[in-house]
Amino acid sequence: MTTPRDARTSPAPVxxxxxxxxSFGANTVLKGVDLTLRPGRITALLGANGAGKSTLIKALSGVHxxxxGDILLDGAPVQLENPMAASRLGVRTVHQRIDDAIIPGLSVAENLVFEQIALGETPSVASPKSLLPRARKVAAALAxxxxxxxxxQDVFELGIADCQMLLLARALVTDPKVLILDEPTSTLSQSEAERLFETILELRDRGVAILHVSHRLAEIDQLADDIVVLRDGRITAAQERPFDFAxxxxxxxxxxxERDIEQLVHLTGEQVALEIDGLRVFPExxxxxxxxxxxEVTGVIGLIGAGKTELAEYVFGESTATGTGTMKLGGKAYAPRHPKHAIARGVFLVPEDRAAQGMLPGWSIARTFSLPFLSRFARGAILQQGSETTRAAQAIADFGVVSTGPGQSVDALSGGNQQKVMVARWMQTPPEVLLLDEPFRGVDIGARREIAKRAREQAADGSCVVMLCSDVDELREIADRVLVLVEGRITLDARIDTVSDDEIVQxxxxVA
Ligand SMILES: Nc1ncnc2c1ncn2[C@@H]1O[C@H](COP(=O)(O)OP(=O)(O)OP(=O)(O)O)[C@@H](O)[C@H]1O
Ligand SMILES: [Mg+2]
Incomplete structure (x- = not known):
């Protein structure tokens, strides 16, 4: 548990x-930000998607x-020409976009000690084997x-949660003075996040100044000594404990x-939409x-590795590897061998790893929006009329996508705004089955409520909505029925209002 610390008795700022x-061209993102980080304190940085959090972090880690303005380290002005310069001064950052930081083609160990190699502290010719003892030590320190x-193994083999842990471990290879974490938990399950929190609190107690970006208030409450709010490129609030989150x-x-989340009026579906029979999500x-x-909305919850994503991919025609099961959709045989078959039948999936699956660099928001429906096969799935641009403009307004308009390239959007585009894309037309894999990941509180509301509206209109997640609070915001998945097995199937959080977590x- 965090013990609140009094800023007045804290040491000088680091x-x-x-x-x-x-500014990026005419787009001024940061409009004069003042921020102080002190040793042994965790500062949480809050802000809506597109507020400028990641841009601020890039500015103070040498990326931009x-x-x-001025950056002072231990009271002296510094120029952080590049990320290496920042690293050398003890400012270590784990950025939001993990795929930029992972070096493909290298092993996990090489990725771990990559900066030592780049800084010349470890010879680049070191054999992967000679890096192992060092990599082992780093991994052990993080448990x-x-x-x-x-x-x-090649980093290519890692899932996103492991990639995230790898980058954290990399940031801790040398003792940082300042540790900056840009939404580190958005890809982690609860237990992995807890492990991360232990590490963060330990580092704080050792005197590291930590800046932590998160959209999860519970997590901020657990960790932070201070919170600052960034809105439209300016700090609009700063608080010490006790926090006033409203x-x-x-x-x-x-x-x-700040209106409270409305009490859910639970739906009870009468008709079976999708029947899955005899499926093995893993061979064993x-x-x-x-x-x-x-x-109704069915929430499928489980830890990472429970088989949620595999289940979703199977229903969406993306994996036939397990191949043992049969399905019926609306009473008729359903055996998609490709997502286009699924889309043609009105089965949509908002995938977990959205940036990697379905965003093409350089494409406009409007095009990205229509992408899955461009194939002749899938076009029938669009029931709504209206041009690509009109539909995109509508979604931008509904979900509060911070952008210059439907023509803006998706690359220039903030992480959370990219997520909103990817979720909104599958909500533009009423689906038979809508699978949402971790839909709240990376989106701000406003968008989270909008996504939950839309999903529930679609269910009320007769769609079968399935949300896959690993967080009980998220599940409660959206689901009518809960399925708990453990290693490909359903261990609980209940109306959500009949089970407690403890029962779900248990x-x-x-174990089998
Ligand atoms: N390289 C860039 N070129 C042009 N515009 C950019 C660039 N990087 C960021 N922006 C713009 O800066 C604004 C702020 O983006 P930023 O990524 O800092 O937001 P954020 O607060 O981190 O949001 P999120 O919670 O979604 O991660 C956005 O409107 C984005 O379009
Ligand atoms: Mg960001």
Whole structure:
């Protein structure tokens, strides 16, 4: 548990930002940011998607050069020409986009000690084998149970949660003075996040100044000593404990945004939409049979590795590897061998790894929006009329996508705004079955409510909505029925209002 710390008795600032500005062409993103980080304190940085959090972090980690303002380290002005310069001064950052930081073609161990190689502290000719002892030490310090086989494998083999842990471990290879984490938990399950929190708190106690970006208030409450809110390129609020989150959310999103989440009026679907029979999500898993109904939201919850993504991909025609099961959609045989077959039948999937699956660099928001429906096969799935641009403009307004308009390239959007585009894309037309894999990941509180509301509206209109997640709070915001998945087995199937959080969590860790 965090013990609140009093700023007045805290030591001198380690990092100070004064009037930091940053523009991209005519787009001024940071409009004069002042921020102070002190040793042994965790500062949480809050802000809506597109507020400028990642841009600020890039400016203070040497990725971007600020257009104006000063950065002071231990009281002295510094120029952070590049990320290496920042690293050398003890400012370590784990950026939001993990795929930029992972070096493909190298092993896990090489990726771990990559910066030492780049800084010349470890010879670049060092054999992967000679890096192992060092990599082992780093992994052990973070309590990662990574064996040598794991350390030797190509990073390409890793899932996103492991990539995230790898980058964290990399940031801790040398003792940082300042540690900056840009949404580190958005790809982690609860247990992995807890492990990360332990590490963060330990580092804090050792005197590291930490800047932590997150959209999860519970997590901020657990960790932070201070919170600051960035809105439209300016700090609009700063608080010490005890935090007033309602006020923080208001300064983040504006008046009226802090309204409580409405009590869900639960739906009960009558009709079976999708029947899955005798499916093994993993070769060694037992056969699973389940009927998913239209007119309600089913939440499938499980830890990472439970088989949620595999289940979703199977339904969406992306994997036939397990191949044992049969399905019926609306009472008729359904055996998609490709996502286009699924889309043609009105079965949509918002994937977990959205950036990697389905965003083409350089494409406009409008094009990205229509992408899955461009094939002749899938075109029938668009029931709504209206041009690509009109539909995109509507979604931009509904979901609050911060952009210059439907023509803007998706690359220039902030992480959360990219997520909104990818989720909104599959909500533009009423589906038979809508699978949402971790739909709240990376989106701000405003968008989270909008996504939940839309999903529930679609269910009320007769769609079968299935949300896959690993967080009980998220599940409660959206689901009518809960299915708990453990290693490809359903360990609990209940109306959500009949089970407690404890019962759900317990069945998530039930062993066979
Ligand atoms: N390289 C770039 N070129 C042009 N515009 C950019 C660039 N990087 C960021 N922006 C713009 O800066 C604004 C802020 O983006 P940023 O990524 O800092 O937001 P964020 O607060 O981190 O949001 P999120 O919560 O979604 O991660 C966005 O409107 C984005 O379009
Ligand atoms: Mg960001």
């Amino acid at each position: 990092l100070e930002l004064r009037d930091i500005r940053k 050069q600020p257009t104006g 990662l149970d990574w064996d040598d086989a794991f350390l030797r 006020a923080a959310v208001t300064s983040m999103l504006g008046e009226g945004a 898993a037992p056969e699973m049979s389940v009927a998913l109904r239209s007119g 069945s998530m860790t039930e």
